[in-house]
Amino acid sequence: MSVRAGSQSPEHIPLEGQDENLSRVLQRLIKGGPEQQAVDAGEIDAIIDYSDSNVLLFPAARQALQSIKAKARAHVPVANHLLAALTHDEYQQLAPSLEPVTLRSGTILHEPGEPFRFVYFPVDCIVSLLPATTGRQNLEVGLVGFDGMVGTSLALGVKVSSLRARVQIEGAALRVPQAHFTRALERSQTLRHELNLYIYAELVTARKKAVCSKFHLIEARLASRLLLTSALMRSDRFFVTQEAVAAALGVRRESVTQAAVGLQRKHLITYSRGRLRILNPQGLDAASCSCYERLDTLSNHV
Numbered sequence: 676m677s678v679r680a681g682s683q684s685p686e687h688i689p690l691e692g693q694d695e696n697l698s699r700v701l702q703r704l705i706k707g708g709p710e711q712q713a714v715d716a717g718e719i720d721a722i723i724d725y726s727d728s729n730v731l732l733f734p735a736a737r738q739a740l741q742s743i744k745a746k747a748r749a750h751v752p753v754a755n756h757l758l759a760a761l762t763h764d765e766y767q768q769l770a771p772s773l774e775p776v777t778l779r780s781g782t783i784l785h786e787p788g789e790p791f792r793f794v795y796f797p798v799d800c801i802v803s804l805l806p807a808t809t810g811r812q813n814l815e816v817g818l819v820g821f822d823g824m825v826g827t828s829l830a831l832g833v834k835v836s837s838l839r840a841r842v843q844i845e846g847a848a849l850r851v852p853q854a855h856f857t858r859a860l861e862r863s864q865t866l867r868h869e870l871n872l873y874i875y876a877e878l879v880t881a882r883k884k885a886v887c888s889k890f891h892l893i894e895a896r897l898a899s900r901l902l903l904t905s906a907l908m909r910s911d912r913f914f915v916t917q918e919a920v921a922a923a924l925g926v927r928r929e930s931v932t933q934a935a936v937g938l939q940r941k942h943l944i945t946y947s948r949g950r951l952r953i954l955n956p957q958g959l960d961a962a963s964c965s966c967y968e969r970l971d972t973l974s975n976h977v
């Protein structure tokens with residue numbers, strides 16, 4: 676029995692090791708019969724092997740299917756965890772609204788009190804969330820990398836930001852206009868579920884941070900912070916200024932210098948003119964207070 680193109684779901688058609696079976700089935704066709712005529716005319720893409728009921732694809736159809744699958748894989752944004760969690764259909768609905776952008780260090784994505792124009796899904800940049808302050812000193816209350824999104828309060832129905840979002844480490848991101856994102860959120864149960872988990876993780880991190888800033892030593896806090904930055908950058912080398920770390924930890928710049936010297940003396944890091952390299956991740960982990968861990972922690976509880 677022959678199969679016309681598109682009459683069988685390609686997901687259920689085995690692709691490997693078919694050529695011998697295909698030749699065998701073709702040789703058994705009745706000479707001059709309707710099936711052989713259809714094969715000779717190139718009107719069919721596959722044929723059924725009655726010995727085991729498998730559908731056998733012709734080589735051209737197999738190549739076309741593999742090409743389609745490769746293209747589909749190329750469009751899956753595995754670089755951002757929230758987007759990577761979407762189903763293929765959910766991602767395809769959002770894909771036309773995703774705009775790749777490069778975010779430069781120091782760029783303000785939004786200020787407190789401003790409506791969200793876009794949401795941002797970081798790929799390899801890191802964005803600091805800071806409250807409105809009147810003085811020069813600022814305290815970071817959140818950090819967003821490839822595991823999250825800038826603009827999460829939209830998921831709670833709040834369309835105005837309460838925080839400043841400033842790019843701390845430059846890199847790539849995907850942005851979506853606010854109205855498009857809101858529509859995607861209404862359609863996608865997966866996106867709502869993943870964002871709920873992420874917002875909960877943000878809440879847990881903020882609670883930990885409040886305790887951390889009150890009770891833990893600056894050197895241990897710096898070690899934790901550097902490990903988090905390394906995890907979000909997926910690299911043991913990155914550029915980070917002392918001002919940014921001081922703001923992140925809510926301490927003076929001189930205190931960061933002192934703590935960084937302490938970690939360098941233990942041969943855990945090197946740090947020069949903003950260029951940081953982690954020499955010994957296990958040693959740095961042992962020296963840290965572990966308060967900034969958050970990646971993958973929720974997956975153990977859901």
Ligand SMILES: [Zn+2]
Pocket residue numbers: 886887888891895896899964965966967
């Ligand atoms: Zn701590």
